[in-house]
Amino acid sequence: MNLIVLLHTQTDGSLPKAAFEAVTAAKQLNTPFAVGILGANAKAACDQLADAGATAYYAAEGDALAQPRYATDVAAAVALVKAAGADVVVAPQTLRFARALPGAAYRIGAAVDTHVGSLTAEGDALRVQRWFYRQRILGSFTRSARPWVLLVDAGIFEPFTAGAGAANATVVDAGITAEDERTTVTGVQAPSADGQTIRPDAKLLFVAGAGWTKKQGDGNMHLDEAAATITGFLAKSGASLGSSKSLVDMPEAAKVFSFMSHMNQVGQTGSTPRHPKGLATCCHGEEPHVVGWRFINERRAVNTDPNCGWAQGKADVVYVADAFEVMAKVNALMGQ
Amino acid sequence: MAYQIVVCGSLVPDPLQTLEPVSTPNGPGLKNETMLPSVLDPWAACALYEAAHLAESVAGSKVYLVSLGPKAKLQQLMMSVAQKVPFELVAVDGSASGFTDAALVAEALAGAIQSIPGLDKNNLLVFGGCASASRDAGVTLQLVCERLGIRDFFMGVDEFKVNADGSFSVLERMEGGCYQTSTCKGAPAVIGWATGSLPEPPNNPRVGMANMRLVMPALMKAKPAPQIGVGGIAYAAAEVPAQKRDTRVVKDMSTDDIAKEIVEWLGK
Ligand SMILES: Cc1cc2nc3c(=O)[nH]c(=O)nc-3n(C[C@H](O)[C@H](O)[C@H](O)COP(=O)(O)OP(=O)(O)OC[C@H]3O[C@@H](n4cnc5c(N)ncnc54)[C@H](O)[C@@H]3O)c2cc1C
Numbered sequence: 001m002n003l004i005v006l007l008h009t010q011t012d013g014s015l016p017k018a019a020f021e022a023v024t025a026a027k028q029l030n031t032p033f034a035v036g037i038l039g040a041n042a043k044a045a046c047d048q049l050a051d052a053g054a055t056a057y058y059a060a061e062g063d064a065l066a067q068p069r070y071a072t073d074v075a076a077a078v079a080l081v082k083a084a085g086a087d088v089v090v091a092p093q094t095l096r097f098a099r100a101l102p103g104a105a106y107r108i109g110a111a112v113d114t115h116v117g118s119l120t121a122e123g124d125a126l127r128v129q130r131w132f133y134r135q136r137i138l139g140s141f142t143r144s145a146r147p148w149v150l151l152v153d154a155g156i157f158e159p160f161t162a163g164a165g166a167a168n169a170t171v172v173d174a175g176i177t178a179e180d181e182r183t184t185v186t187g188v189q190a191p192s193a194d195g196q197t198i199r200p201d202a203k204l205l206f207v208a209g210a211g212w213t214k215k216q217g218d219g220n221m222h223l224d225e226a227a228a229t230i231t232g233f234l235a236k237s238g239a240s241l242g243s244s245k246s247l248v249d250m251p252e253a254a255k256v257f258s259f260m261s262h263m264n265q266v267g268q269t270g271s272t273p274r275h276p277k278g279l280a281t282c283c284h285g286e287e288p289h290v291v292g293w294r295f296i297n298e299r300r301a302v303n304t305d306p307n308c309g310w311a312q313g314k315a316d317v318v319y320v321a322d323a324f325e326v327m328a329k330v331n332a333l334m335g336q
Numbered sequence: 337m338a339y340q341i342v343v344c345g346s347l348v349p350d351p352l353q354t355l356e357p358v359s360t361p362n363g364p365g366l367k368n369e370t371m372l373p374s375v376l377d378p379w380a381a382c383a384l385y386e387a388a389h390l391a392e393s394v395a396g397s398k399v400y401l402v403s404l405g406p407k408a409k410l411q412q413l414m415m416s417v418a419q420k421v422p423f424e425l426v427a428v429d430g431s432a433s434g435f436t437d438a439a440l441v442a443e444a445l446a447g448a449i450q451s452i453p454g455l456d457k458n459n460l461l462v463f464g465g466c467a468s469a470s471r472d473a474g475v476t477l478q479l480v481c482e483r484l485g486i487r488d489f490f491m492g493v494d495e496f497k498v499n500a501d502g503s504f505s506v507l508e509r510m511e512g513g514c515y516q517t518s519t520c521k522g523a524p525a526v527i528g529w530a531t532g533s534l535p536e537p538p539n540n541p542r543v544g545m546a547n548m549r550l551v552m553p554a555l556m557k558a559k560p561a562p563q564i565g566v567g568g569i570a571y572a573a574a575e576v577p578a579q580k581r582d583t584r585v586v587k588d589m590s591t592d593d594i595a596k597e598i599v600e601w602l603g604k
Contacts, residue, residue: 095509134472137434138576139573179487186517204602268351277602299581317584333599
């Protein structure tokens with residue numbers, strides 16, 4: 001096996017956490033490996049991994065690679081893999097690489113698998129585990145074809161703790177042409193200050209479901225109170241906010257709940273975040289939602305319905321109670 | 337400039353169904369796979385609605401839906417999908433299983449796209465979902481992109497806007513709830529859609545009638561693709577890990593006590 005760990009820098013030149021995790025994924029295969037990095041200041045980033053034990057370091061950098069863009073990232077990835085003569089590529093499943101590496105795999109005639117959840121070496125063979133049907137079925141397989149590009153999901157391997165040094169990386173020309181630069185990245189649109197509610201590193205996933213917008217016992221909706229309770233809890237707990245499809249699809253909610261969007265949606269057509277704990281409120285716990293909880297270990301729910309989905313073996317604890325009252329009280333206790 | 341918008345989208349099991357893996361002579365499959373109710377792959381459905389919306393706003397544009405799946409199931413699916421928005425179906429008759437190799441699927445899709453009469457790459461936009469609900473790999477569209485010799489691909493797109501000069505701007509999802517904004521000189525391009533911004537259109541019988549006139553001949557003409565399978569993947573297992581929890585349903589606790597218990601749990 002001729003292995004390369006393929007990484008990218010972020011636009012500020014630093015390596016994302018997922019890059020260090022991919023280094024661990026490669027190291028645990030107990031086989032020599034090279035490191036290839038593309039993006040802004042890639043050569044300097046190689047120095048951050050100088051003591052990772054790689055046999056060689058390759059970097060592709062320059063203005064055209066400073067921004068994540070399909071065509072230029074594909075060209076650089078191809079150049080790095082070729083420079084290293086690699087037949088197995090381990091890379092982090094970041095959005096930048098999820099976009100570009102399948103195309104790079106095609107150009108080098110490689111097989112490609114994404115969302116790899118476990119990677120083990122059995123002699124020269126590699127065994128991969130990944131989920132199929134949106135976290136419903138776990139598959140385990142190998143491939144004999146080489147080259148093989150593997151994108152490892154974030155949050156599975158411990159990040160490698162790097163000691164810096166001089167990696168003396170070889171700078172590789174990505175061979176970028178004008179055709180590769182038909183697209184210009186114009187910037188990043190961050191959510192408004194109150195919309196920064198997706199926090200991948202939070203300990204808790206807090207899910208707000210459509211019940212927050214429903215008529216309550218007094219026959220009225222309480223949207224403003226719901227918004228204040230939810231944002232109050234997020235501020236106190238530092239939790240990441242998830243939501244159900246029903247809530248983010250609701251036009252009324254979009255106005256009052258400006259702190260959430262489709263990107264907060266968890267489930268079948270949303271995300272599958274990784275957090276140690278999850279608390280669902282006013283959310284029924286239907287299967288298309290709960291498939292997004294596959295990687296949430298400890299799960300609790302607050303719901304007025306004792307027969308909600310969560311009570312059917314999908315949560316550890318279900319509190320049959322009014323989430324408005326419970327979360328107001330939780331906020332009060334956390335404020336002390 | 338009028339676009340030819342080709343949407344790649346196939347069927348997946350209805351997400352409310354329980355799925356049970358079984359092994360078949362051709363690799364893993366689903367129990368009662370042929371009987372399971374299916375829906376149009378949700379993110380591909382978003383792509384289809386966005387394509388129809390774009391075609392409506394750019395005069396002369398046309399939408400094709402390229403669908404790879406077992407012919408009989410595609411026919412069933414079209415009964416509902418054809419009611420939604422105008423499109424011309426290009427069907428490929430083969431497995432829609434999530435266990436197939438994306439490379440084989442991409443080859444069949446790219447071939448089907450290239451066989452569309454009058455296809456002009458300069459006006460071509462290929463749409464699809466950013467990942468399927470079956471394989472969930474997010475790989476097929478890039479492979480189609482490469483096979484068609486297209487250089488511009490966008491992933492997890494929620495907005496696509498045509499500018500006055502024929503260029504277009506997109507919003508692509510990034511980590512942490514941000515969007516990357518880009519502008520591309522114009523078609524051809526491949527777009528992997530996330531949710532977009534359009535609701536599911538209501539059923540429109542008139543659209544349904546118009547579509548169905550072309551759906552039946554398209555299904556009759558569907559090219560068989562027996563090569564679609566696990567390809568080079570050697571599966572060792574496909575299983576549903578035990579996941580049922582022993583739920584404690586707490587019915588008679590005061591709000592104060594529940595709140596206290598939750599705060600304690602959060603602090604652990
Ligand atoms: C193709 C497809 C894809 C889908 N993808 C997704 C997906 O990605 N994510 C997703 O979430 N869903 C998805 N769904 C929808 C899913 O099936 C459910 O409809 C949705 O999750 C329901 O959302 P909800 O539980 O918030 O709302 P509801 O079903 O309306 O439930 C509201 C809940 O709030 C409770 N409630 C009300 N008031 C209170 C109160 N005061 N205190 C406590 N509890 C209260 C009610 O008892 C109820 O359980 C998908 C469906 C399909 C068909």
